[in-house]
Amino acid sequence: MIPKTTNSRHVLFGNEKVEVFDQSLTDEEIALLIAERYDKLGFDDPFMVMNLDEVLEKFHQWKRELPMVEPFYAVKCFPNRVLTRFLAKLGVGYDCASKTEINDILDLDVSAEKIIYAHPCKPINHIKFASENGVQMMTFDTVEELEKVKKFHSKPQLILRIAVADPSALCQLNTKFGVNPVKQAPQLIKKAKEIGLNIDGISFHIGSGANDFTTHEIAIAHSRNLFDYARSLGHHMHILDIGGGFPGGEHKFSFEQIASIIRSSLEKYFYDDSVRIIAEPGRFFCARPCFECVNVIHAAQAPREGDDSNHIVYYINDGIFGSFNCKLYDFVHPKGKPLKLDSQAQLFPSTIWGPTCDGGDKIEENVSLPKMSTGDWLLYQEMGAYTIAGGSTFNGFPRPKMHYTISNENYAKYLA
Numbered sequence: 265m266i267p268k269t270t271n272s273r274h275v276l277f278g279n280e281k282v283e284v285f286d287q288s289l290t291d292e293e294i295a296l297l298i299a300e301r302y303d304k305l306g307f308d309d310p311f312m313v314m315n316l317d318e319v320l321e322k323f324h325q326w327k328r329e330l331p332m333v334e335p336f337y338a339v340k341c342f343p344n345r346v347l348t349r350f351l352a353k354l355g356v357g358y359d360c361a362s363k364t365e366i367n368d369i370l371d372l373d374v375s376a377e378k379i380i381y382a383h384p385c386k387p388i389n390h391i392k393f394a395s396e397n398g399v400q401m402m403t404f405d406t407v408e409e410l411e412k413v414k415k416f417h418s419k420p421q422l423i424l425r426i427a428v429a430d431p432s433a434l435c436q437l438n439t440k441f442g443v444n445p446v447k448q449a450p451q452l453i454k455k456a457k458e459i460g461l462n463i464d465g466i467s468f469h470i471g472s473g474a475n476d477f478t479t480h481e482i483a484i485a486h487s488r489n490l491f492d493y494a495r496s497l498g499h500h501m502h503i504l505d506i507g508g509g510f511p512g513g514e515h516k517f518s519f520e521q522i523a524s525i526i527r528s529s530l531e532k533y534f535y536d537d538s539v540r541i542i543a544e545p546g547r548f549f550c551a552r553p554c555f556e557c558v559n560v561i562h563a564a565q566a567p568r569e570g571d572d573s574n575h576i577v578y579y580i581n582d583g584i585f586g587s588f589n590c591k592l593y594d595f596v597h598p599k600g601k602p603l604k605l606d607s608q609a610q611l612f613p614s615t616i617w618g619p620t621c622d623g624g625d626k627i628e629e630n631v632s633l634p635k636m637s638t639g640d641w642l643l644y645q646e647m648g649a650y651t652i653a654g655g656s657t658f659n660g661f662p663r664p665k666m667h668y669t670i671s672n673e674n675y676a677k678y679l680a
């Protein structure tokens with residue numbers, strides 16, 4: 265399966281090593297190459313690979329489908345230096361939600377204008393930090409936040425977050441953030457005028473893991489009304505922030521379909537208006553480009569009383585306290601594939617447990633898999649979004665080691 269002619273070399277990008285392959289490789293091909301090296305060295309720790317070719321693919325897709333919308337990558341989704349540095353090269357901006365996230369981006373020599381502080385309820389010290397570092401764009405959704413920002417930021421650009429939710433989104437955000445666009449939003453806009461603050465724009469986030477993208481049209485229509493109302497009070501309105509929630513991996517809607525709804529809504533409601541349109545995609549950029557390989561650290565056939573005699577249980581070395589926390593917080597159902605897959609092999613009912621002593625640390629239950637042994641590798645794809653970000657080292661199991669890859673062609677174009 266490994267292309268025989270594959271050659272590679274390592275280059276430094278920031279402080280990290282990136283492996284440059286002389287051709288573009290699939291997830292399986294890269295996984296096999298690295299797993300073979302691990303086997304030779306006697307390593308069995310889990311590893312994650314970020315394929316920068318895939319990040320580029322997402323970037324080009326964005327530019328093709330939504331050229332009028334500037335993406336600001338939501339750093340929390342996968343806070344990773346190589347990714348943020350690479351996106352900086354491509355001219356992408358950043359959605360940060362704390363002083364540390366802002367600091368990490370400024371460290372890349374990114375201009376403060378490329379950052380939106382997209383958290384409506386900010387600690388005072390983080391507001392001061394944004395002010396001192398020239399980060400102006402920030403969201404809010406209460407009078408109390410307006411007063412805080414007025415006191416602790418010298419030159420804010422204020423973006424009012426409204427709540428327009430896709431009720432079927434996996435992670436609801438609008439019960440915690442955003443105001444009703446019809447009732448409270450106009451009151452806040454008026455209040456801002458009274459306390460002498462300009463409102464610069466409107467933002468929304470229909471929910472992470474969204475499913476109904478017609479919600480975008482509703483939110484954009486509300487934004488239009490609020491732009492008109494705010495301007496009638498004398499606010500200089502010039503930023504529309506359409507948030508995140510764009511799928512990054514397998515999804516029932518393609519990005520093309522979603523982008524088409526957004527384009528037509530923007531055309532309908534903002535066609536004659538030269539506003540700056542931005543978005544805060546997180547998972548869109550990082551879900552697909554990352555895969556993880558875990559090692560089978562223990563395999564046993566029907567070990568517990570009452571087990572079906574065919575049932576095989578596996579223990580692997582990453583689990584729900586590590587990268588697979590996405591099962592709990594992002595409601596995904598990762599599916600592992602044996603890396604050395606014999607498609608003719610007999611399948612057995614199998615359960616896959618994480619490595620910790622916790623009884624809830626289970627990854628997959630009653631799935632059909634060919635028989636594997638201790639030391640075999642399992643490949644989990646689309647593991648970039650909300651995995652490493654929320655993972656711990658509970659029970660002393662390490663987070664996966666990161667590897668970065670790119671093809672020579674893209675290296676020459678974007679990194680050299």
Ligand SMILES: *Cc1c(COP(=O)(O)O)cnc(C)c1O
Pocket residue numbers: 338340341359382383437469471472473507508509510544545546547548
């Ligand atoms: C989490 C978050 C995002 C990113 O959401 P995705 O579903 O990963 O695109 C964007 N904006 C805000 C304010 C967020 O909280």
